[in-house]
Amino acid sequence: MPLQLRTTxxxxxxxxxxxxxxxxxFLGGGTLLMRAVNEGDVSFSVIVRTRDxxxxxxxxxxxxxxxxxxxxxxxxxASRDLAFLHPAARAIGGxxxxxxxxxxxxxxxxxxxxxxxxxxxxxxxRVQLASSLGVRELALEEFLRARGRSERVLVSGxxxxxxxxxxxxxxxxxxxxxxxxxxxxxxxxLVPLIGGRxxxxxxxxxxxxxxxxxxxxxxxxxxGRPLTAEGIAAAVAVAAEGTxxxxxxxxxxxxxxxxxxxxxxxxxxxxx
Ligand SMILES: Cc1cc2nc3c(=O)[nH]c(=O)nc-3n(C[C@H](O)[C@H](O)[C@H](O)COP(=O)(O)OP(=O)(O)OC[C@H]3O[C@@H](n4cnc5c(N)ncnc54)[C@H](O)[C@@H]3O)c2cc1C
Numbered sequence: 001m002p003l004q005l006r007t008t009x010x011x012x013x014x015x016x017x018x019x020x021x022x023x024x025x026f027l028g029g030g031t032l033l034m035r036a037v038n039e040g041d042v043s044f045s046v047i048v049r050t051r052d053x054x055x056x057x058x059x060x061x062x063x064x065x066x067x068x069x070x071x072x073x074x075x076x077x078a079s080r081d082l083a084f085l086h087p088a089a090r091a092i093g094g095x096x097x098x099x100x101x102x103x104x105x106x107x108x109x110x111x112x113x114x115x116x117x118x119x120x121x122x123x124x125x126r127v128q129l130a131s132s133l134g135v136r137e138l139a140l141e142e143f144l145r146a147r148g149r150s151e152r153v154l155v156s157g158x159x160x161x162x163x164x165x166x167x168x169x170x171x172x173x174x175x176x177x178x179x180x181x182x183x184x185x186x187x188x189x190l191v192p193l194i195g196g197r198x199x200x201x202x203x204x205x206x207x208x209x210x211x212x213x214x215x216x217x218x219x220x221x222x223x224g225r226p227l228t229a230e231g232i233a234a235a236v237a238v239a240a241e242g243t244x245x246x247x248x249x250x251x252x253x254x255x256x257x258x259x260x261x262x263x264x265x266x267x268x269x270x271x272x
Pocket of ligand 1: 091092181
């Protein structure tokens with residue numbers, strides 16, 4: 001089947017095309033979409049892309065960070081303002097993939113991918129969806145819940161609060177091959193301390209459920225505790241609560257459940 005490439009000047013034109021064409025898919029960096037084309041996926045016949053400058057815009061200087069969905073992992077790595085996100089961006093593939101892979105595409109990447117999305121989830125990011133009527137915003141967690149049904153929406157950007165203390169943000173991806181590989185599991189955590197106690201903890205997992213997820217039981221157990229081995233013991237004990245990890249070629253569901261507590265403890269104590 002011939003493939004049509006449609007390039008728009010604006011995000012709203014791209015969104016309108018996606019909404020009107022059942023067989024359309026949006027092109028971010030193409031690391032997954034073009035692989036699907038090369039593998040003979042015929043579920044779509046129109047590829048939509050945009051040259052709207054807003055799509056790749058970065059506002060990183062203030063307390064609220066705004067990133068266009070077309071921002072690539074390599075751009076994150078080139079930004080000093082976003083140094084706390086470098087471990088997450090560096091976890092995505094090799095240099096060639098990182099020079100193409102976008103934040104927007106990562107939000108749609110299926111297991112075992114989506115590592116950057118895990119970091120955004122721990123930052124409580126909000127997702128902007130473009131349509132011909134304008135832009136609406138929703139929490140990333142809500143977006144992920146509806147993701148299977150939202151294939152033809154256009155994500156235009158994400159935004160989140162810069163952590164007041166960048167060292168409160170932690171990220172670790174466990175792989176079987178080093179230095180790179182797909183995730184056995186991924187954890188991102190924001191553990192701000194006030195007076196030596198954790199206040200407003202957020203913990204997110206990748207590869208522990210069909211989509212990246214918040215570890216709510218862990219977050220509750222961390223609240224008000226010191227960031228010490230004793231302080232986090234209750235959180236580690238409930239590390240697997242609410243998870244539904246898949247079994248794949250990298251690890252079994254059983255293994256992921258067994259190891260998540262160990263990796264969580266190491267991440268929180270700064271041992272990874
Ligand atoms: C060799 C290799 C290694 C990889 N390693 C990793 C890894 O370690 N970790 C990881 O997380 N991922 C990995 N990936 C997967 C992928 O590169 C990343 O997830 C990347 O961020 C996807 O972004 P993209 O812009 O390339 O997406 P694309 O391929 O352009 O798109 C992927 C899907 O998302 C949709 N989409 C893209 N952008 C938007 C948007 N703005 N609005 C609506 N829909 C959109 C597309 O229509 C498509 O369905 C790897 C891929 C390869 C080929």
